[in-house]
Amino acid sequence: MRAVKKKSCCLGLMCLLLVIFILYCKQPGYIVDISYKSERIPRNLLEYGLEKPGGQFSHIPHKVKNTVLRRLTRNDCNCEGEETLLSSFVGQDAVTQLELVFDAAKRHEVTQRREKEYQHFLQRTRSSADTLLIAKANSPLEYPIQGVEVRPMKTILIPGLKLQTKSHHLLEVNLTATLGTFDVVAEVDEVTIEGAGEMHLSLSSSQVDNLNRQLQFVTYTNTVFNPNTADTVLLKTDRHQAAFTIKIRHPVIPKLYNVENQSGYNISDLVTIATKTFLRYDKLRQLISSIRKYYPSVTIIIADDNSDTQKIEGAFIDQYFMPFQKGWFAGRNLAVSQVKTKYLLWVDDDFIFASDTKLEKMVDVLEKTTLDLVGGSVREITTYSATFLHKLSVEQGGKEGDCLIIHRGYYHQVEGFPNCFVTDATINFFMARTEKVQQVGFDPHITRQGHLEFFVDGLGLLHIGSCSDVMIDHASKITMPWRKKSESEQMYHRLRYVQGSEVDGNLQNKLFYFKNRFKCIRYG
Incomplete structure (x- = not known):
């Protein structure tokens, strides 16, 4: 009898240990599957509170308002375009079919890889917080619909x-x-x-x-x-x-800049000027000389990918050398990465400061508004000034990708600043919050030519404005027929406009197609 009781006790103890082990293994938080899943977007959550369109009310007569219907977001963006004034002005077709830049033999494989990367992107960026949930009326349940958060x-x-x-x-x-x-x-x-x-x-x-x-x-x-x-x-x-x-989620950690309170704006403490130079040391020195005329102690950061480098002497100048022809956007990344001030001002190396290049105006806009970036106007010797105001939007498409739509113009004026307007893309002369530009970054694949790509990458991340009353001059590109181009000028023209076009002629379109998942660019 004692042997039987002893066996029963042992068996009970083993069962208890087994139950404890199973419960221990089932506790959450020890092994978490964060791999990519084969399914695209979970659908099981959509059953709560949602019905088929119409449903029990489908028999009720109705009249469609076409003016409103046309404004609804649909999953079939149109790549058909018409000749517009803008397309004629820039010398481009109204629509660029991006998939055509790939050879027919590679097009399918590229499309498949892009779709796979897109699905991974959705899984990284979407959560159940994006699922549409509707709290039905006449339900006895009350509960929070939004705004509940735990660390x-x-x-x-x-x-x-x-x-x-x-x-x-x-x-x-x-x-x-x-x-x-x-x-x-x-x-x-x-x-x-x-x-x-x-x-x-x-x-x-x-x-x-x-x-x-x-x-x-x-x-x-x-x-x-x-x-x-x-x-x-x-x-x-x-x-x-x-x-x-x-x-x-974790709380958003602020990135604050310790700038002492001051009457007016101390540009040297608030702003760093960044530029990229290539084969144009004469233009770069002219730019620096003009800056020093108005802002003698502001820091200037130079990214330099010349082959025969020249040291730029002077106080408050940081010059960083890169491998030869490393590239336009790679240089931008390098220069921006070294900025320590609250704001950075981007200028090309052939710009020239003038009396109306008032950085204080740009700082004032950024200090008093929610804008992340504010552009100015670039003035040519001919007194023509350009602001490059463009509105960007993305229309949803199907499996072929989305449509990037580009319109000239702006959304509205900035209150309190009659010469400033909210837009999506501005000219290559802008001041911005340093951490926001670093967040967006510059695609280092773009070597010699590029501009719009930065603003496309920043769409939804950057709140952008442009002020027409902040001017900067552009060094003249006019070459007198009797003046012979220097060796560096000839090399610059060849590498940027001739060889660069041969090597990278379709690079931007390839990036738009794969990286940004666009099927076309339409100019409105």
Whole structure:
């Protein structure tokens, strides 16, 4: 008999240890699958609160307003274009079919790779917080629709939970999560609690007021470390259900610049001037001389990819040498990476400061508005000035990609600054918040020619304006017929306009097609 009892005890102990081991393995937060999934966008969350278009009301007569219908976002952007004044002005077709820059033999393979990368991009940037969830009317459930946030592995009270009913029978409320657990910070009389500390919490009571009081004490704890995502919480009663998201993310860490309070703007403390030079040391020295005339102590950063380099002497000048012909945007990245001030001013190496190149005006706009970048005007010797105001938009397409739409102009004037306008792309003379430009960066594939690409990459990240009353001169490009070009001038022309066109003639279009997933560029 004792032997039987001993065996039973051993067997019970083994079972207990096995149960503990299984529960330990099932606890969340130890092994997390963050690999790319084969499915594209999860659909299971869309069933809550959504119906087919029309549904039970499809029999009711209606009249379509075509003016509104045309403004609706659709998944079939149009690449058909018409000849416009802008396309004639810039000498380009109204539509550029980007896939045609690839050979027919490679086009399919490139398209397949682009689609794969696009799906990876969606999985990196989308979460359940992007899923459309609708709280139906006449539901007894009250819950937060937006704005609930928890830091990774931390705990919060869930606000806004409530049950609206006058029923006196036994009521039950259930909450279910996938990336965290529920608990209560206090227990209320006449309320039964099941699942505290687990992913599923059940509260029941025959007293509505008591149940609602208990709901005020419900907490959520994130247990799976995967910041910048969201947990979808399912809230259910016996006949109703709803869903809401809890964002899981670290707080945004500010990047502040320690600039002492001062009357007026000390440009030397606030602004660094950055430029890139290649085979134009004479123009660069002219630029520096003009800067020093108005701003003698502002720091100038030079990215230099010449072969026969020359040291630019002078105070407050940082010159960084790069491999020969490393490139236009690579040089921009280098120069911008070394800026320590709150703002940076980008200038080409053949610009010339003038009396109306007032950097204080640009700083004033950036200090008083939410703009991230403000451009100016570039004035040619002929007194013609260019501001390059363009509005950019992306129309959704299908599997072939989206459409980049380019319009000349701006959205509206900046209040308090009558000569400044909000736009999406400006000329190659601009002042910007340093950390925002560093966030967008410059694609180093672009070697000799490029401009629009930076603003396309910054679309949605940069809030851009342009002020026509801040001018900078452009060194004359007019060459007298009797003046012979120097060896460096001839080399510059050959490498930028001749060899550069042969090597990189379709580079920008290839980048637009694959990197940005566009199928065409349409000029409006």
